[in-house]
Amino acid sequence: MPYRIIGLFLVLGSMSLVVHTRLLNEADYISPTLVLGFLLISAYCVGYILSHWGLPKITGNLLAGLAFGPYFLKYFTQQTVVDLNFLNSLALAFIAFCAGGEFKIDKIRLQLKSILLLISGVTTIVFLGVSLIVLSISEMIPFMANYDISIRIAISALFGVIAVARSPSSTIAIISETKAKGDYTSMVLSVTIVTDVVIIILFGIVISFCQVLITGGGNIDLTFFLDLITEIGIALVIGFLLGKSIVFLIQKVKMEFPVVITAVGFLVIKFSHLLGNYLHEVYNIGIHLEPLLICMAAGFTIQNFSKYGKEFLSKMDRVSLPIYVAFFAITGASINIDILKSGWVLGLVIVLSRTIMIFIGSYVSGRVSGDPPRIYRYTWLGFITQAGVSLGLLTEIVRRFPEIGIPIQSILIAAITLNQIIGPIAFKFALNRVGETNVR
Amino acid sequence: MRLLLAIVIIAVIALIGTRVTFLNRRLPIGFRNFLLTGVEYIFIGAILGSMGIDLIDAKSLIALKPFLLFGLTWVGFLYGLQFEIRLLRDLPRFYFSITAIQSTITFIVITISTFFILRYLLDISLPQIVLASSVLGCIGSCSAQSAIAIVSQNYRFENKGLIDLIRYISSVDGMFALTFFSLALFILPDQNHTEINILSSLKWLLITIALGGLPALILVILSKSKFTQAEFLVFLIGTVMFSGGLAYQTEHPPLISGLICGVITANFCRHRVRALSVAVTAEKSIYIFLLIIIGAGWKFEFNNSVWIAIGYWSFRTLGKLLGNFLATRSFQPSYPVPETIGLGLLSEGGLAIAIILSFQLLHEAIADYLITVIILSVVANEMISPRLILAQFSNVKRIALKK
16 A cells, blocks of 8 residues: 555656646647556556545546546646547447456346346336426426426436436446456346446437427427337347457457457447448438447357357456556546536436435335345445446437537536446445455 | 547557467468568558558557557567666676677667768758767667578578577667667757757756656556556556656657666566566567558658668678677687678567657657668568578578478
């Protein structure tokens, strides 16, 4: 511990010498390489130090990114954070592969009933519960108060659907950090990953419903659901083929596959967006392939349809730490304090209502499916984290409904930020309580 | 989008390349020199770059800079890790002295000769000519191991002492090249000043040492308490990136800051062997990345650079011949050493590319002239080196190809 503290002070001191004193450097722009090196060491140290007080290391990484970033100690600017975004894509691809790889058919089969009940129960209760709570206080929310009831219902539904989203990346990172294994761990992970697919469908349904209520015209287009199912189907098929190709590469070329997989995942992410834009612009086809779903399906294929599943996970795990540290530190640095300041009160209301609904949903589902109390008492704590998917969906809301989208975004970003900080702490606490840590 | 594609293509080529390049395959003789030395990656880079399909365009090259900085610092760090004084003391004096003499003579011959060539052909200031010729000298003083690796894979030699000597020199003379490179930059550290200034040179030296020393100190301190292999990977990547980033931010060479970081780690970190084994794992991928990058940024024009390349190549050959002749004659090995042993050490590879890329980061205007020189020389040397190594042995046996 003392060595980590000394290390942290040394790296902060060196960075200050370059950035703040201007003794050695006169440029305003700080190189992304320097920031990344700095964040890797400093965020690691902060994570390590805070872990002595029981906090998850990724929370430390997040807080380090936040503290050293553009809003507080200002070791680097917002522009550098933007320049480091490419790393987030890389890390997300890596995490999606890991998530798919953790999804073992044999294990799921044993818990199928519980998983399905949890997904349907929690999704329904959180969506309806949060929507109703927002609707009931809508007259107190300044930007909603002036709208008529139908629009307020639509806005409430948007809050509800975002509340359903989780964060597979944080879940995977906490599991990896705590070396957790067991029924509770696999159930939380499976539900989180499947909810990532469910949320895409649910979001599609809600957004078309809102389109009708907010813009006040047209009917709900039923072919839209068919499109969504097609998109998911295509993504799963591509993911399967990608997984098989990676297995081939592993067999024939004997490559260092964590790096190859990250690179391939990155390519998938970018090509999915490119393909979506291309099909829309050239053929007016609105197909959007979910890249993280493709990566997850590929990881799932490697795990379940090849003999490299175990090796795959252990090799990925060996190189995962630098990726997690960098990813969560950059995520922390990306937190917009101005938005948090403006929307934290309503954000807190959303966080509280979402957490209560998650608790009710998972407790009831767990009891109905006959899970042991050891599990259903703590399941809700594993579902609090929120991150990338929610932010992505928010961007879509702003794009479709700019007028109401921007205030929704500021409130929900505040809520997601709070969940991002609280969630990993809650999940680590739960893993310790159910006794599934340090068993890998 | 180009950048993203470029990153992925480079990553995949680099990784697949580590499995098929340098020494792992037995191919028909015609392909061997081209496909197994790493030279092909320069051409792959050229095809992907502005001379080819322009996938890695100028914008992408700028955006790839963080990877380049990391790669260069990592190369320096790897070399530095081999400067463990305790181990260097144990090395056979005989081999070490031959390497030192041949490197120094080659460096002097190239620096002096190219000084006059550059002075005649280029319209740049005198200190810049001194700097450019010194950089050419230090690049020329090192040899690559790719050619010797190919030859050893395919032939069996009776004169084992000679093959060991060539192998030793080509693996150790990079240390001297990097030392000469530091000296060359010490002469003219600031590209904004065109005159030699001892005070700014000393300031440059101190800062360069600090830029490598501070991150190394952090690594030493962090690795003092218990850690896992994954944590050690964070320390290493973080330290190397931090050192390279600090160097670039303060306009110092990342290759040298990495070298200093490596030297300090090698001598003060308890886990130096662990660090070396991790650093070596990424070595080939990084070299391939550097080869692709230099190829992608290459703008070949038939101008003075071609004449400088011919001059550089000729005087390097002369320097290697003279240096190795004098060194081996001074120490009289117990086995027969031909007078032309220097021709067996012409191979030039990844380190030469790393040095010129590192130089380009700081002195872009001068480096542009030198890129073509180095690429042409590297390609020519890789093509002829295996044959020239074979010519040094009177009795060689071809190993039969396994079916």
